[in-house]
Amino acid sequence: LVLYPFTDTTAAIVRRLATRRPIMAPDADHLHTLLAQRLVQRFGRMGRNMASALIVAVSAATAVLAVTLYRDTAAMMVLCGLLAVAFAVAYMAIRPRVVAVEAGADIHTERAKTK
DSSP states (O other), X not given: OOHHHHXXXXXXXXXXXXXXXXTTOOOSOSHHHHHHHHHHHHHTTHHHXXXXXXXXHHHHHHHHHHHHTTTOHHHHHHHHHHHXXXXXXXXXXXXXXXXXXXXXXXXXXXXXXXX
16 A cells, blocks of 8 residues: 555655755656546546546555565565556656647647737
């Protein structure tokens, strides 16, 4: 249950350090926010609910796996590693699409203003 928040917080701190921002500065680059934005782009307002349901489902599945594997430290370490990789892959797949769509929306907004 704590793996997603831990991974997301660690990624946020690394992201902020890489951009020389204070580590406590807020941003909208968390995986759940990007996932919600992407799903809203594709499915409308229901996208936010879908993002929440997806994150809860993945967290629940990892909790069940953790309870099942609690005596096998090696398997738990593999599970943590796989989930960290899945987080990174999901983040790298979603963020460029959200940013590209938002940039396109900004261009269309600016064009509409100049007409």
